[in-house]
Amino acid sequence: MASLNEIEGMIARMAMGDRSALASLYAATSAKLFGIALRVLDDRAEAEDALQEIFVKLWHNAGRYRSNGLSPMTWLITVARNHAIDRLRARRSQQAAPIDEVAEVADGGDTPEEAAVASSIRARIGDCLGTLDPARADAIRRCYLQGEAYAELAARYDVPLNTIRTWLRRGLLRLRECLGS
Incomplete structure (x- = not known):
């Protein structure tokens, strides 16, 4: 597992467009973020789709991450959880019955x-x-x-x-x- 400083470095490099940093971040954190998506969505296939979307979001928003004394994993987990909840709400709004x-x-x-x-x-x-x-x-x-x-x-x-x-x-x-x- 990558250290928190290494993860912060990967996010910073992603903000500058470094695709290898995205690959490294994926390798270091995808299992944890997948677990979060799976727990919220309770559907393996949907959690796998959500994970890909989460990393696209992380890629596009890496420049917004600010090291403020909190763990970079907190930011990653928050993005993953919020995305999974958004998907869950979207799924619910499409359902016709309870x-x-x-x-x-x-x-x-x-x-x-x-x-x-x-x-x-x-x-x-x-x-x-x-x-x-x-x-x-x-x-x-x-x-x-x-x-x-x-x-x-x-x-x-x-x-x-x-x-x-x-x-x-x-x-x-x-x-x-x-x-x-």
């Missing part, structure tokens, strides 16, 4: 046993979400199931961005404890 209806119609292949297990898991997660403060449970649903950005959640609940991050982190820890028992 995702649950589409899943039920499209899936149809579950055996009764698989359906019962999935229903049980959904119920258990719902029960665990019910143990959380309603606003925090709603924030978790909106962020991790609907792809809402932290900034949107902060505006929705009229709280600082770091408060949203804390809500989500603590909420997920409580869910993990609940589901583990």
Whole structure:
């Protein structure tokens, strides 16, 4: 793995049009950025397409990166996550029916046993979400199931961005404890 200084250097060289720097950056960071896109999009083929688009964005916007004491990986991850969320929102806006209806119609292949297990898991997660403060449970649903950005959640609940991050982190820890028992 390339050091943070090497990654910063690659970004700086990309800003000057160095294609080999783009190749080096891709080799050093594509696995991490692909993982982020895959986690948001939950579709391998779409995440692969998004990764290519992310690197095109990085190429075109490399001149905008400013070393300000933060890790260059923070900037790369932010670009990747935001792009994946944008794709997710675009996909949702093209859907004619809510995702649950589409899943039920499209899936149809579950055996009764698989359906019962999935229903049980959904119920258990719902029960665990019910143990959380309603606003925090709603924030978790909106962020991790609907792809809402932290900034949107902060505006929705009229709280600082770091408060949203804390809500989500603590909420997920409580869910993990609940589901583990």
